[in-house]
Amino acid sequence: MKRNIEDLALFGGAPLFSEPIHVGRPNIGNRQSLFGRLNGALDSRWLSNGGPLVQEFEKKIAADVGVRHCVATSSATRGIEILARALNITGKVIVPSFTFVATVNALRWVGLEPVFCDVHPITHNLDPAQVEELLDGSIAAIMGVHLWGRACDVEALTALARRSGCPLIFDAAHAFGCRYKGRPVGGFGNAEVFSFHATKCVNSFEGGAIVTNDEKIASEARLLQNFGFADFDYVTRVGINGRMSEASAAMGLTSLESKDEFIAINRRNYGAYREGLLETPGLAVVEFADDISPNYHYVIVEVDEGKSEIGRDVIQRILWAENVLARRYFYPGCHRMIPYQGGLGSRQFPVTDHLANSLLSLPTGGDLRPAAIVELCRMLKFIVANAADIAARAKSLA
Numbered sequence: 001m002k003r004n005i006e007d008l009a010l011f012g013g014a015p016l017f018s019e020p021i022h023v024g025r026p027n028i029g030n031r032q033s034l035f036g037r038l039n040g041a042l043d044s045r046w047l048s049n050g051g052p053l054v055q056e057f058e059k060k061i062a063a064d065v066g067v068r069h070c071v072a073t074s075s076a077t078r079g080i081e082i083l084a085r086a087l088n089i090t091g092k093v094i095v096p097s098f099t100f101v102a103t104v105n106a107l108r109w110v111g112l113e114p115v116f117c118d119v120h121p122i123t124h125n126l127d128p129a130q131v132e133e134l135l136d137g138s139i140a141a142i143m144g145v146h147l148w149g150r151a152c153d154v155e156a157l158t159a160l161a162r163r164s165g166c167p168l169i170f171d172a173a174h175a176f177g178c179r180y181k182g183r184p185v186g187g188f189g190n191a192e193v194f195s196f197h198a199t200k201c202v203n204s205f206e207g208g209a210i211v212t213n214d215e216k217i218a219s220e221a222r223l224l225q226n227f228g229f230a231d232f233d234y235v236t237r238v239g240i241n242g243r244m245s246e247a248s249a250a251m252g253l254t255s256l257e258s259k260d261e262f263i264a265i266n267r268r269n270y271g272a273y274r275e276g277l278l279e280t281p282g283l284a285v286v287e288f289a290d291d292i293s294p295n296y297h298y299v300i301v302e303v304d305e306g307k308s309e310i311g312r313d314v315i316q317r318i319l320w321a322e323n324v325l326a327r328r329y330f331y332p333g334c335h336r337m338i339p340y341q342g343g344l345g346s347r348q349f350p351v352t353d354h355l356a357n358s359l360l361s362l363p364t365g366g367d368l369r370p371a372a373i374v375e376l377c378r379m380l381k382f383i384v385a386n387a388a389d390i391a392a393r394a395k396s397l398a
Contacts, residue, residue, distance in 0.1 A: 001375075002382045005390050009321035010397070016379055017323040021363045021372065024199030024327075028366075029251075029258040037250035046246060050226070053249035058209070060256055061194070065176075065186030067211045069218030072244035072252075073225055076173045076195035076208030080106035082242050083191055083210050084141075086220035087167050091140040096126050097335045098352040099145045103171045104334045107143070115139065116335045118349045124148065124286075127351075128156035135164045144189070145171040148286060149294035151180035154188045161189070169193070172211075176202050177259055179293035186211045196252055201266065201297040202259050204252030207244045262366065266296035269364040269373060273299050276377025280384055282308025286359075299362045300329065302355075309387035312358050314394050318383060324376060327361040 007013040028034075041047055054072050062070040073079040084093075084107060093107050097116040104114045117134055120127040124147045131142060142161050144152035152170065161168035168188075173195035175185040186192050191212035196204035210221050220237075223230060228239030244252075255262075274285045286300040303312040312328070319326045333356040334340055335349055362376070383390060 002379055005386055005393065008318055008383075008390070009323075010318050011393060015321065015323045016375060017372070020323045020325050021368065021376075022325050023361050023363050025363070025365050025367050026198040026203055027201065027255060027258065027262050029254040033257060034250060034254040037253060038247060041246040041250060048243060048245050050243065051246040051249070053246045053253060054244050057204070057244070057249040057252045057256075060253065061186075061209055062211065064256070065184040065211055067187045068213045069211065069215065071210040071218055071221045071225060072249065073208040073210060073242045074244055074248075075206055076171070076193050076197065077102045077106045078225070078240075078242040079193040079208040079210050080169075080171060081110045082221050082224045082240075083169060083193060083217070084110050084112060085224050086210075086217050087141070087169070087190065089141045089167065092138055093141045093143050094126075094131055094134055094139055095143045095334075096145050096147075096352075097333050097349045098124060098330060098355055099147065099171065099334060100173070100330055101334055101337060103143070103145055103173075104340065108339070112140075114334075114340065116340070116344070116347070116349065118351045119147075119355070120153075121351045121354070123150055123153070124355060125150065125152040126157065128153050128160060131157065131160055135160060135166075137164075139164065139166055141167045141169060143169050143171060145173075146175035146178065146185055148298045148300055149175045149178040149185075149296070150288055150292050151175065151178065151185055151188070154180060158189070173197075173200070173208075174298065175295070176200065177263055177295040181291045187213060190214060191217050196248075196255075201262050201295045202252070202255045204244065204248040204255065207248045207252060209244075263295050263297075265366050266364055268370070269368060270296040270299055272370055272373040273301075273362060273364075273377065276374060277301070277380060280308075280377075280381050282306070282310075282384060283380060297364065298329075299364045301360045301362060303358050303360060305358075308384050310383060310391045312360055314391055315380070315383060316360060317394060318390070322379065324363065326363070328356070329359055329361045331356045 009015040058070040170192040172192040196207040224239045225242030228235045228237030230236045282304040333352040
């Protein structure tokens with residue numbers, strides 16, 4: 001409990017938590033189930049190359065999201081690259097400026113030109129009105145990102161894609177287990193790509209998946225993620241190694257078994273943060289519309305310095321000193337990162353700039369005790385209540 005600003009660890013007090021509390025600490029699931037699958041893979045000597053665990057994982061993912069095809073990949077980043085190749089996309093792709101840089105890097109890596117588009121201030125997803133302004137005939141595809149597990153405006157983007165004749169694909173890295181208007185994320189657009197990285201709600205240590213109802217896309221993707229082999233020694237494409245291993249699939253299957261439990265814990269934690277920060281000036285937990293069913297894996301707080309009287313970055317410094325490793329997502333915005341700074345001309349991205357400088361991701365997950373959230377929220381309220389003094393003193397330490 002912090003009673004005076006001298007109690008803050010940044011100013012010499014004892015940290016609130018004795019051990020670091022991370023954003024994105026992995027969910028584990030049932031260890032016995034995991035070890036059983038790993039032992040089975042070791043006994044069979046089938047560790048890669050589309051083994052039985054990968055095949056089972058693909059079937060269960062497809063069934064879970066209600067699509068005909070799932071192609072497991074070594075990562076979501078690799079999945080985006082393979083999908084772009086499978087669709088034979090060349091040229092320019094509209095992509096949100098506010099996203100994890102892997103979204104954009106994957107497109108650039110396969111020779112595509114990202115065309116940044118600002119996002120909607122409430123949803124933080126692609127703004128369809130601005131997408132429409134960018135559709136000038138030179139655009140080869142539209143790529144949405146379901147940020148925080150909140151699905152994009154699927155109907156509006158689908159209408160724009162059809163009108164322009166562009167493929168519509170989605171980076172669904174945050175959105176496995178999420179629903180939009182009753183439908184699972186995974187069946188929208190031409191195809192979607194999930195991430196099963198260790199930090200995701202459901203994880204496979206490291207991995208991803210392309211999901212689609214289009215058999216041609218799935219078949220092409222499967223060729224491309226296996227060096228282009230159509231048979232043992234018959235290569236028909238310039239492919240790469242984008243396959244998921246049996247060890248990753250073992251973890252993925254184990255994690256899938258606990259998906260509902262993971263989401264329930266996330267929902268509990270999200271609710272605790274909302275309640276704990278209620279009526280705290282300048283701190284607002286990002287909320288979801290009634291037609292969105294998220295996995296609650298991201299607890300995002302927007303800091304309004306005009307109301308809180310203290311900046312996001314100062315709050316982050318304080319939290320880190322207290323062993324709360326809150327993260328800035330996705331600072332400073334892809335358009336401001338070194339590889340993408342040129343060629344934007346006079347284009348501005350005010351919403352992305354605002355979000356990149358005001359959002360803070362807080363810890364959640366199965367390892368986080370509800371009591372810890374209560375303590376953390378009390379401290380955030382204390383920071384805001386003493387904002388002017390704390391900000392001034394923090395500035396003197398800079």
